[in-house]
Amino acid sequence: MYIISLTYQVPLEDVDAFIPEHIAFLDKHYAAGNFLLSGRKVPRTGGVILATAASREALDAILEQDPFFREKLARYDITEIVPTKAAETLQYLLA
Structure with a gap:
């Protein structure tokens, strides 16, 4: 599982132009x-x-499809995690 944190690198007006595609x-x-x-x-x-x-490589291939990535609108910080505890409603994430 991955947490992807995007940080905009351009003004919001530039980001907003790509919101529908995102x-x-x-x-x-x-x-x-x-x-x-x-x-x-x-x-x-x-x-x-x-x-x-399935892998970090697979995730990278997915993120390359994001218009925010393609247009260099955001920086992506990716953290891989192995969930070991979850609230009852999220137990399915502990695969």
Whole structure:
């Protein structure tokens, strides 16, 4: 499992121009089971994605499809985690 922290590298007006395409990217990978959670940072300096992938290489290939990556709008900091505890409603994540 991976925590992806995006930090915008350009003004929000530039980011906003790609929001519809970014949402389509997110939707595609939610449908494929690659993403579990995502949202904006507060304050709005970027976002966070909780993702599953077979490998770091597979995750990198997925993230390269993001228009924020393609257009160099955001920096991506990726942390791999091995979940060992979870709330009862999230036990399925402990695979």
